[in-house]
Structure formats: C-alpha cells, structure tokens
Amino acid sequence: MKTNKEDLLITHLFDAPRQLVFEAWTDPEHLQHWYAPDGCTITFKLIDVKVGGRFHSVIHDPVHGACWITGMYQEIKAPEKLVFTMELSNEQGIPVSATEAGKSTDWPPAIVTTVIFEQVGEQTKLTLHQTVAEAEARKTGAYQSWFSMFDRLNALLLVNK
Template sequence: MRSQDKELLITYLFDAPIGVVFEAWTDPEKLKRWYAPDGCTIEYKFIEVKKGGHFHSCIHDPLHGDCWIIGTYLEILQPKKLVFTSQLSNESGDVTDALTAGKSAEWPVEILTTVTFESIGNQTEATIHQTVSEEEAKKTGAYQSWIKMFNKLNQQLTAEI
C-alpha cells in the first residue's frame, strides 16, 4: 500500500449498550443475522471466537457469487476490543489470491481488522480499522457494505432492547 493511501476507518454510533453491541460481534448466531451485505447471507463452516480461535466463512452473494474467508482472532478484550485477520480462501480453506477470488490485484493478501467499542451513555461507539486502502474498499463496495451492515445491526439491536 502506498504511504499516502488512507486505510479504512469507520466510526458508527449504535443505539445499544456496549455489552449488547460486543455480543453481536462475538456470538456466532448473532453474527449470522447481520454480518453480510444487503441481499447476501453468511454461513460459517466453523467459528471459534476466542484468542487464537479461527473462522471459515462464506458470504453468499446472488450477484457476485460466493466469497470464502478464513481468519484468526488475535485479541478479544471484552467488551472493548476485537482484533482479527482475514484472508480470501476457497471452500476448502486454502488461501487464494485476490484475482482468483474476483477482487482487484490491489486487494491485500491479509487484512487486519481492529474494532474498538466505547460506551457513550446508553449508546456504543464502534470504530473499525482495516489494513486496506479506503479507496480500494470504496471501489470494491466493502466500505459501503460496512455502513449497510452497521445500519442493519443497529436496527436489530434497537428492536431487541
């Protein structure tokens, strides 16, 4: 990544307490309800939300096909912080390059995602930082997908509380 490229950074204010928001990021059943862009679904071959735990997921997109991802949870500091890696893979869990997975050659081989959570009264500010250029994330739709997924999650959380 060129030094002048700004990495992806999004902050979102959820209308729910920090514990509820953090749980939505770490409970596999809750993740299945919101962690996919509009019109898509996500399934997990496996997910182990703990430090050193791994996941293998697939986002089913009716327009662009399946997108398989593998990753590792590097840090879980409840309810303040999550850090995990993600790499494009195939259904067997073998890492694939961006072009094979239908992404541009600019897409990183591995992305480090850091999500921090801060309590603001009865709301929670979540900040996501990913080691992908913001420009590339916007070009591929990843940036827009995060905003839509956060909106979906916020609606679900406010309906539950």
C-alpha cells in the same frame, strides 16, 4: 490502534449498550443475521471466538457468487476490543490470491480488522479499522457495505435491547 493514513477507518454510533454491541460481533447466532452486505447472506463453516480461535465463512452473493474467508482472532478484550485477521480463501479454507477470489489485484489477500467499542451514555461508539486502502474499499463496495451492515445491526440491537 496504529493506522496507516490510507487504511479504512469508520466510526459508527449504535443505539445500544457496549456489551450488546460486542456480543453481536462475537456470537455466531447474531453474526449470521447482519454480517453480510445487502442482498447477501453469510454462513459460518467454522467459528471459534477465542484468542487463537479461527473462523471460516462464506458470503453468498447472488451477483458475484461465493466469497470464502478464513481468519483468526488475535485479541479479544470484552467488551472493549476485537482484533481478527481476514484472508481470502477457497471452500477448503486454503488461502487464495485476490484475483482467484474475484477481487482486483489491489485488494490485499489478508487484512487485519480492529474493532473498538466505547460506551457513550446509552449508546456505543464503534471504531472499525481495516488494513486495506479506503480508496480500494470504496471502489469494491466494501466501504459502503459496512454502513448497510451497521444499519441492519442497529435494527437488531434495538429489538434485543
């Protein structure tokens, strides 16, 4: 995983086997229960989890409104690695600028997300890398949102273990 020193890089330990954690990232039924910041929900208009497959989703935020995202799965190596793009879009799936999507001009219109899953005993170490500056992610709240989403995912995994 090639990273820029300013990119967002987070590691987190989940109390579940790697296969379960990987499935939570690739099963639309699981994603809808955890893959949104606190106080928000997510709806997938389209999701096709395969190499070259696309997704189109909207985060429903009661404060900031809808945030539409499209993306494509670039690499899927179950249960070890997941790589996908995320691009700001409108409801029709047409790419939009960061400012059109209500983000700052410093937020990139498209990013690549790489997720590595490593088995550590009975737990899974997850490493998340995104091609967005960590400083920008902290400023927008995206950085902090990952931790709340990971807490929600860990709780769901404990139920399904």
